Amino acid sequence: MDTNGAIVPGFAPFGEMVTLLGGGDLAPGTVTRLMARAPNLVVCDGAARAALSMGHKPAAVIGDLDSLDADTRAALDPDTIHYIDDQDTTDFDKALVNIDAPLILGAGFMGKRLDHELACYNALVRWDRRCILVGDHDICFHAPKRVTLELPEGTRVSAFPMDELRVNLRGLVWSHEDILLSPLGRVGTSNAAAGPVEIESSGPGLLIILPAEHLDAAIAACLAMP
Structure with missing residues (x-):
């Protein structure tokens, strides 16, 4: 545009x-x-x-x-x-x-x-x-490459792709390496933190969604993003 x-x-x-x-x-x-x-x-x-x-x-x-x-x-x-x-x-x-x-x-x-x-x-x-x-209830931000989040265990973490992406999901109850996420296929919603969370994406287009009470953790993560 x-x-x-x-x-x-x-x-x-x-x-x-x-x-x-x-x-x-x-x-x-x-x-x-x-x-x-x-x-x-x-x-x-x-x-x-x-x-x-x-x-x-x-x-x-x-x-x-x-x-x-x-x-x-x-x-x-x-x-x-x-x-x-x-x-x-x-x-x-x-x-x-x-x-x-x-x-x-x-x-x-x-x-x-x-x-x-x-x-x-x-x-x-x-x-x-x-x-x-x-x-x-929720907060949402774009993680174009890599984001690290310090969240209490059990915190809801969702990763929603706006494009087809290869994604690494670490520190989650359902962690994955090199998983394919797509808005027309598999998405990464309703996961949960199991420790420090690290999410890497093959390119821009990944939205991270968290409960609103974790705004300060999201602020720290966004300011530290590469």
Whole structure:
């Protein structure tokens, strides 16, 4: 996909992790939890309204702005609003393409509309950005090559392929070497940690899904990924 139309010239990089909010389900407790770890706030389009209602003023608002109402827009610093007139990318795509940060923690992208959620998983594997999507029950991130996770024994670990991949699954109850995973064939869901977990993939396209309470372990793993 050509992303030239989705790039904002001069979009400033962030030296610390970023919290990114979307238009899906947004629990105030989840937003507070993410902001405590990633204090820089970027929102997609109409999620600015939810952020302001929770007492958080975004450093940047990005998207095609079709969901940004007039009252919310008036409450924002005009310099923080980044309008992108590109209908070939989603607002989540636009955010991932433009945010330069060590790690993005995203909320409001899981739950609510299934088509939007699936599009977000697609975006995770296409753009070269470290990002963890956080929902009420689960978290999800892309592991393009290798990831190591320190998890309590018995923790649910799922590896879902978005492409055909050869994968090594180590430190799991059902460990495998050089197993073929495919979205049209075998997938690696509903496994469990049996010790330190190491997952290696032959290429990009592998999504890792964990229970939401293990966000800090996922953050450490993503920051350490090659």
